[in-house]
Amino acid sequence: MSSVRLQALRDNPESFTETHDEAAARNTSHWQDFLQQTPGLLQVALGISESARRVDDGETADDWALKHGVPLGMSIHAGPLPPHRFLCPPGSSITLNRPDAEELRFFANMLYIVPSVRGKAARGQLLEAMTLDRDLWLLDQLRGVGADPPPVARCRGTVVSGPNESELLNFYTTAGWNIVGKLTWAQSRLAEGGEEAVEIAKARGHDMGKLSIAIERVWTVPHLEWRVVKNRQLMGQWNERQRAKL
Ligand SMILES: CC(C)(COP(=O)(O)OP(=O)(O)OC[C@H]1O[C@@H](n2cnc3c(N)ncnc32)[C@H](O)[C@@H]1OP(=O)(O)O)[C@@H](O)C(=O)NCCC(=O)NCCS
Numbered sequence: 001m002s003s004v005r006l007q008a009l010r011d012n013p014e015s016f017t018e019t020h021d022e023a024a025a026r027n028t029s030h031w032q033d034f035l036q037q038t039p040g041l042l043q044v045a046l047g048i049s050e051s052a053r054r055v056d057d058g059e060t061a062d063d064w065a066l067k068h069g070v071p072l073g074m075s076i077h078a079g080p081l082p083p084h085r086f087l088c089p090p091g092s093s094i095t096l097n098r099p100d101a102e103e104l105r106f107f108a109n110m111l112y113i114v115p116s117v118r119g120k121a122a123r124g125q126l127l128e129a130m131t132l133d134r135d136l137w138l139l140d141q142l143r144g145v146g147a148d149p150p151p152v153a154r155c156r157g158t159v160v161s162g163p164n165e166s167e168l169l170n171f172y173t174t175a176g177w178n179i180v181g182k183l184t185w186a187q188s189r190l191a192e193g194g195e196e197a198v199e200i201a202k203a204r205g206h207d208m209g210k211l212s213i214a215i216e217r218v219w220t221v222p223h224l225e226w227r228v229v230k231n232r233q234l235m236g237q238w239n240e241r242q243r244a245k246l
Helices: 002-011 020-024 028-037 061-068 120-144 165-174 185-203 222-245
Strands: 040-047 070-078 103-113 152-160 178-184 211-219
Touching (some): 040 103, 040 120, 070 120, 103 120, 120 152, 120 211, 165 178, 178 222, 185 211
Parallel strands (some): 103 152
Antiparallel strands (some): 178 211
């Protein structure tokens, strides 16, 4: 995970608030703590060359993939999160006609695909495979609550303001995300790492008021899909209005 994250910060520093030097300064135990303390789904996509065909020598498939694979991408969906850690610019959330108590909240972060497999070829394979895994995992979380009807999942993420903002917003809105509004770095650090992460960033002298754009997507189990469809009808107009305000 650390190697692919460092590569992401090297290749596309403009896409992330954290810098490569900050991440590189962390030791192994920091990454282990992060994994242990972050509930949710961590995806690291591994590519395996033709020559590394699997020989059944007693290894599990996961061990084998870790040994022979080259990281091609990653993403994190942290959650379910308590309300105080959820990215929430006031007054800008999309109403779902469901009480807040009936939703699980997640935070999407660190999406990255190595440049060599980006684009249309990858879209049919790697990004879609990661997306499908993510969707199935989120629906499992909803079913796991055991409520009838199951809760919805509200997932938020951020797009860093800057030169690639417009292309990234196109990418996300095409994939079904809504633009929620702007939020400060303090808010996004809170969602990402809790109060401790906010304190660390402050101590390092970061500009805690620096703004990013919050995006949001909602998942339901299939028999509740109509609720989202209803919202999707408004989504295009909503995103246009929100973009005009950024
Ligand atoms: C975001 C990302 C995972 C999308 O994967 P991908 O394989 O490029 O996905 P797609 O082929 O569907 O590309 C989506 C579109 O968004 C654009 N895009 C994606 N990331 C972009 C970026 N950082 N800057 C500018 N444009 C970007 C692509 O050019 C593409 O546009 P096109 O359809 O007109 O060619 C990948 O581009 C990436 O890792 N980017 C760098 C890291 C990043 O920006 N992560 C998101 C942080 S919020």
